[in-house]
Amino acid sequence: MTARRGLAVVTGASSGIGEACARGLAEAGYEVLACARREDRLTAVVEGIRAAGGSAQVQHLDVTSADDVAALVERIGDRGVDVLVNNAGGAWGLESVAEAVEEKWRWMYEVNVLGTLRVTRALLDGLTRARGAVITIGSVAGRYNYVGGAGYNAAKHGERSLTEVLRKEIAERGVRVTEVDPGRVRTDFSLVRFDGDAERAEAVYEGKENLTAGDVAEIVVFAATRPAHVNIDFVQVTPIDQTSV
Ligand code: 8X3
Numbered sequence: 001m002t003a004r005r006g007l008a009v010v011t012g013a014s015s016g017i018g019e020a021c022a023r024g025l026a027e028a029g030y031e032v033l034a035c036a037r038r039e040d041r042l043t044a045v046v047e048g049i050r051a052a053g054g055s056a057q058v059q060h061l062d063v064t065s066a067d068d069v070a071a072l073v074e075r076i077g078d079r080g081v082d083v084l085v086n087n088a089g090g091a092w093g094l095e096s097v098a099e100a101v102e103e104k105w106r107w108m109y110e111v112n113v114l115g116t117l118r119v120t121r122a123l124l125d126g127l128t129r130a131r132g133a134v135i136t137i138g139s140v141a142g143r144y145n146y147v148g149g150a151g152y153n154a155a156k157h158g159e160r161s162l163t164e165v166l167r168k169e170i171a172e173r174g175v176r177v178t179e180v181d182p183g184r185v186r187t188d189f190s191l192v193r194f195d196g197d198a199e200r201a202e203a204v205y206e207g208k209e210n211l212t213a214g215d216v217a218e219i220v221v222f223a224a225t226r227p228a229h230v231n232i233d234f235v236q237v238t239p240i241d242q243t244s245v
Helices: 016-027 039-051 066-076 102-130 150-173 189-193 198-205 213-224
Strands: 007-011 031-036 055-060 083-086 133-137 176-182 234-237
Touching: 007 016, 007 066, 007 102, 016 031, 016 039, 016 055, 016 083, 016 213, 031 039, 031 066, 039 055, 055 066, 066 102, 083 102, 102 133, 102 150, 133 150, 133 213, 150 176, 176 213, 189 198, 213 234
Parallel strands: 007 031, 007 083, 031 055, 083 133, 133 176, 176 234
Antiparallel strands: none
C-alpha cells in the first residue's frame, strides 16, 4: 500500500488506543509516524503495520520532554502534518481527595494536559501547512466526575478545555480539531492506573462489555478522513453497559 493521504503523527502509539490508531490510519493510507517512549514495543507495532502493507516509522517521544518534542519537530522538518492524534496520557491512582498524592496529580496533569499542549503547539505550523486535523483522545472522565477520580478528572477536564479553545482559535487556519472521549476500553489503562496490579486492573473489565482500542480507532480514522470543511467537534463513546456517564 502506498501512502496517499499524507503524514499522520500518533503519540502513545506503542499499545492500546494509540497502537490501534496507528494501524487504522496506515490502513487508510496515511504515512504514520508512530511516537512513544517504549521503543521496543513501538518497533513491533511499526513492523506489523509494514507487514500489512502500510507505511510507518518509529519516533522516540516522551511528551513530557521538551527535547523529545524538539527532535520530533526536526524530523518532520517543513513537511505538512495531515493528522495529529494526541493519545499519550493516562491515569495514576484512585485515591480520594483526602488521600490525594500530589506526585500522581502532577504526573496526570503533565502527560494529559501539558503533553498535549507541548506536542500540538510544536506541530501547529506543520498542521497549518497541510490544513490538517488534530484529534485528541480525551475521556468520559473529562465530562463526568467520579469518586476517587479527582486527579484524573481534573486533568481530562483540563485537556478538554485546551482542545475546545484550540478548535476555536485555529479554525481560521483550516485546521480541524476533534476530541474523542471514550469510556471503558480494555487496554493497559487500568494496569498503569493501579501500578501494575493485574488483578485489580482485570476487575475493571471482568464480566462487562468493554470497548476495544479498535472501536475507538475507527472513530479517529472517520474524523480524520472527513472533507476539509467538516469538523467533528467531539464524540463520546461508551460500551453499551456503561450507563453511569
Ligand atoms: C477512562 C474512562 O470510563 O474507564 O478514560 O474511567 S473510564
